[in-house]
Amino acid sequence: MGTAVITQASPKYGPPTDQTHAEITRDVVATLDTAPRGYYYLIFACVGCFLVGVATFIALLKEGLGLAGYQPPIMWSVYITNFVFWVGIGHAGTLISAILFLFRAPWRTAVYRSTEAMTVFAVMTAALFPIIHIGRQWIFYWLLPYPNQRYLWPNFKSPLAWDVFAISTYFTVSTTFLIYGLVPDVAAVRDKVTGWRKFVYGKLSLGWQGTNTQWRHYSRAYLYLAAFCTPLVLSVHSVVSWDFAASLIPGWHGTIFAPYFVAGAIYSGVGMVLTLLIPLRKHLKLERMLTEYHFDNLAKLTLLTGTILFYAYGMEYFVAWYSANTFEQTTFWRRLFGPAWWAGWSMVIPNAFLSQLLWFRKIRTNLTALWVISIFINVGMWFERYVIANALGNDYIPWAWDQMNPTWADWGMLVGSFGWFGMWFFLFSRSFPVVAIQEIKEFVPMPMRGKRAGAKAAAGAH
Amino acid sequence: MAENTTMTTGTGLDRRKFLTVLGATGAGAALTGCSTDRVAKLIPYGTQTEDQVPGIPTWYASTCTECSAGCGLHVKTREGRAIKLEGNPDHPVNAGKLCHRGQAGLQGLYNPARIKGPMKKSGAGFAEITWDEGIKLLADQVKAAGGAFAVVSGGPRGTFEQLLRAFAQQAGGSVTKYEPFDHEPVRLAHQAVFGRDEVPVVDFAKANYILSFGADFLETWGSPLEQQRGFAASHGFDDAAKGMAKHVYVGPRLSLTAANADEWLSTTPGAEAAVALAVARHVAEAKGADAGIRSALATYTAEWAAKESGLTAKQVDEVAEGFAKAKAPVAVAGGIGAQYANAVELCSAVAVLNAVAGAIGTTVRFGQDAVQGDGAAAILALGAKMASGGVKVALVHEANPVYALPKSTGFAAAFAKVPFKVYTGQFMDETAAACDLLLPNHHALERWDDVEPRAGVQGLLQPVMEPVFKTRHTGDVLLAAGKAAGYALPDAADFHAHLEKTWKARLGGGDPEGAWREALAKGGRYAAAPASPALRANPAAIKYTAPAKAAEGEYVLLATPSSLLHDGRGTNKPWLLENPDPVTKMTWRPAIEVHPDTAKLFDARNGEIIRVETAAGAIEAPVVLYPGIAPGVLSMPLGWGHTAYGEFAKDRGANATDVLAVAKDAKFVAYAGQSVKVIKTRGYQKLARTEGTPRQLGRHIAEAMPAAHAAKGLSVKESYLELGGHTHDINPEWEDKAIEGWYETQKEMRVYGEGNNYAGEHPAWGMAVDLSKCTGCSSCVTACYAENNLPWVGEEQVLRGREMSWMRIERYWEGGEGGKALEARFVPVMCQHCENAPCEPVCPVYAAYHTTDGLNGQVYNRCVGTRYCSNNCPYKVRYFNWRAYNRWAWPEPMQLQLNPEVTVRGRGVMEKCTFCIQRIRQAQHDARLEDRKLKDGDVVTACAQACPADAIVFGDMNDPESRVRKIKATNARRYHILEEINVKPAVTYLAKVVNVDPAHLAEGGHA
């Protein structure tokens, strides 16, 4: 059998997979079969964490934001940190699914589905925090432009108003992209399953038949959507960065912020992808589809963005010194050597230095090492935002200086956000194909006699 | 006022309900998104009175009783409740100003810890009784006492005091006047030197060289507010022609007064007298005093003084020369914080110094006798009598000796021995708790009374509102009890009648009724001060005994009075507890001030609790490292550690007097100079301080220049360069131009845009703060709390840096290291109402925006609480309601004090200084009704109104006639904080002026 031949001949970094269409479909659909008990524990854990968050939020509504560790002049603290953190997480997805698609990077196919899902859920998480963090949460909708008899409108000069639009746009588009990409796969699942599930997936597959016409329109539209998403990857986090850059706080109002934030976002995003995929791969038995080859590439992406971040950090310090602006200089000095030095270093070490380990292939292809590093990356990127918020603590008037001082209310909300995110992600991973069946299939040469080398070459060339 | 009374009794309706009805403008309303806190009922007056128009405040003249200075008050009432206290401009003592203690009187009036009605001891607690029972009981007991009757009165001199004496005399007893800070050493010294047992009145306004030996005349010594006014007048810099006085402070602790000195000479505690004598000697020689004095002073050379005091002979000589040369010198001594065992000698030395310098009769005026109490000796004697069972019935009126007298005097124990004790004060304080019968007096704002703080000044008190509780005027009580006991007392229906009769007799004239009405309106009767007699100093009074050195391994303790709490009567008022101490910036709790070097000796850091021990007792309190105190000296504020006196005061900190070893026959309490052991405990107490970083880091926030430069009319920058500093890094011209253009377009859109059409041209409100006058006393802060319904947030929130005071006094240190003298700079910082306000563009809902009259508006009900405005505020003057402060800051009945013109902010809302916009709008309404334009002075913000030094000027910058415009345009010392960020603040500061040789400030002494 041809398949057998291919299997034998699969080189270490050859085509993304060595399976046949049939096997792929089978394996992927297999991920949707009844889950082991462990999975349910996981879901319950997530829901539990989420409820912690809910409880905290109710407490905030009753008692006021004072429960959290705000220490004026630090008026934004852990909630904004979480917000930026989660928006950042969201970025890898769109990058991998859209931009890499346009660049025709073969290795994305196996990972983009899960990353896209991650994006959507991360944005869903992030979007909660601006509401949680405002003083009077019950009137958050005043930030939306809607006609009213008071002739009152939001202030479009305010970066916070831009945020509303940036986030909502990003959420809508990435959700559409995810659902759209799912259609053929859901159809594939539909054809495998039986009973009520067949009915459900049937509805979700929007009557997909896989006819030639459908495929033609589908791929065109997919291409278009990808093109449409691409600028968002850059724009959204740039806008988020302007929340800070548009102010006059030393350490905030830097022109470097937009690129710096975007790089950071992708960095943290890929970090989170690794954190999630490595266990998932094992758990869903996708070793043959998600090979070292994929992780190697993800790691390279991490290395790239990490290095950009390294540069950005360096540049911030250089500019602070070069500007001869005492306010900037004080802020950046206190960032690493002030009272909150610990936060400063837990941002610099993982983000700037740890990522440099990925120059070594040995580490890139060692999943355990990669996973550990990815955890550090997540922590590091969370602290980056923490440190940025903490810059408020030492701005113009020394008399007012203070340090952020988080409380249970902050941690409760952080735990809650992870619960909320995890809940959605893991539910998704068991209800929909986490690897794109149809796209992987594209790389599998038709099982035909002869031209094996050619087939291999063709596959490799992709 | 009488009408007011009938009016309210007329309706006899519940005032609180009544007010929520008419105060439809927000008193006590928790602010929510679109809430209309519906009031179910509208309740009209029963009888309408012309002096009460809903929506229009009624003002009454009265007199302040928060300390013995007797300042005049104007009380603002709305719909029959007092909501704000301001100074009475006609009054000679305070001329329209009022200190934080005076203003906080309101929180005494509405204090939950007031005794709510007559009560009798029953078991551990008290049982309510009727007034008739109470009065009967009093009469019976006093009669039964058969002469073994004693009265302790903290009340001021006046008609009531005479009634009290008459009552006591009828009952065969006597009255002891008790005032904790009674300046006995001053009186004893003047007795010895001039043969006059009295406290003179010092005129700081006339002086041009002020030499203070530990007399904190800006805080608690003498008549602080009057002296602040005087000090600002002479020491504040107006123009080269007037120049400014020089102020030198001698003493081991940098008090607020010392912080306002041009030079602070830190001596070994108790050795101030040595310096005084040396200066006196030099002056006596220079001015050729009579031989007796000269010979008596002969031995006290500068070298000797230097050895005694730890200064250098040069320093002493410099001071002596300056003092001798000065046209109008004045030396003062006898501050509570410097009341050492040898305080009498110090005061005598200073009296002699004043005499030889010719200050007596010019800057130091006798004959007005500002004495209030009978001195510690008298009260201690009474204590002894009580201990020996010589007193069967004791009546304590408006005094708290059980708390205020140190434990070592044993007064509390002696008082407890008295079989029957009656209390006629207002608060459930330590003394009240120890009494058997409580007959609570009306608060000063609820009663008829008069006050004579000094010869020639007689202030009237009139009730400005119905009593809050079921209290009764002690005068009425005495009259009733007297009748019951058959005493011969003035025959009058009640004290009001008696007072009116007395005054009409006193005023005389053809139309006593008219005169009485006029006196009421003016707040009293103010005769010119009697001429000061010529006095000759008695050389025999010149003595000096060196202070007892602290024993090996021990430290010297100064128990210093707090300018906020006074002798501890302020500790039940949250406004005073949360208002940070002017120099240490501590709130809500006392801390022991220790010099960093001293702290090293017992390895204590900020907040670590130490135990201070003496034979008399021990106290524990956290350490606060304070550079403004001499090494080896500890300082602890008085007024804390109450064991009663209401929820705010009770068990808060420790009472410094507990460690003072005072002899039972002491002539005065030596608050300073106690030698104490120090043991570091394991305890820690985070300090609720409002200070972040006390150094300016070269940011030019609090500017200063030497007097010489100010006289030359140099600008801050020029002076700074002359002193060898680097240039300010202000933006280049092109940058300013660019911003100017941007700003103009913004203004176009804002002011002349559609819908922004006020009638006539727009005002542009602005403020100027003169740092050469500002003493950092913090009266403005309390004024702001009262006017703008600011909530106090409590210690635990202050620890989180969440205090809400719209106006804060920043205190920056200069020098204090590398041999440079320590200098304190005070800057009041409130919203700067920037023209290019960074807070405005970032608010997503336009809650922060620029009004057409140049204010930086903050619309509470539009605010959703993103707090971006505060992040983006370079001055950090925006304050956020982190919790529902409005739910706890006004416990019953304090909410009655709320200003109905100002919205009470709910949680989740940003707030900040509004330039008292309610006052601006009110003035605009009035002007509109009179069809005229606003004129300068129509609007005075609460802080400007209160400022004793007149350092704050407010007005319209578009009005060419306004004071503020002139200052902004012409004054050479003008500058803006953080000028380089181009936000165009509407608040202009005038650099502080230090009267020292420029060399002192050299090499960038600015920051």
Added chain:
Amino acid sequence: MRKLVMLLGGVATAVIAVAAVIGRPTAATAQAKADPNAAVKLAAADTANLKGPRQPVFFRHDIHASQYKIQCQYCHYSVAVASEPGLPSTQTCMGCHLVIGGSDESAKAEIKKVRDSWQKKEPIQWVRIHYLAKHAHFPHQRHIKAMGPNACATCHGDVSRMVQVYKVNNIQNMGWCISCHLERKVTRDCSACHY
């Protein structure tokens, strides 16, 4: 919990982002709505089917203001000088009703209530009809100054023709103020009312 409810309400509002412009009633429509049957004989008992809340005393603005032509400011005395319009004290009522005892039984009964309140020195507790949010300041005097002594009707409707007072205009609604300020081209600066 209320906050939570409001929050959800907020979400709803946000989702249907068309909190459409509520039709702004103008003074004109107010007139139209005003009760036409003035000065008909009515006893307190008949008030049940009248608009507006039942008041402790069945005081008839239509009789006092319309029939006897008493100026509004005779009773609401401080409206032209202060931010508060002022309520007549019982004394003011007694000014007339010391002598006027009422024409018929029902009137007598009502006036008796007023006299009793004067005797007992217990003020009549009227039910409030018009109220503003406490964060909005409405200086009555400025509006009287600008629009004349009889401008009351602009907001309160033609009270002089109401048998029992009821709310004509949604005055605690900011849209009401704004529309008028727009028409008359007067300030719409937030801090004119909110401080």
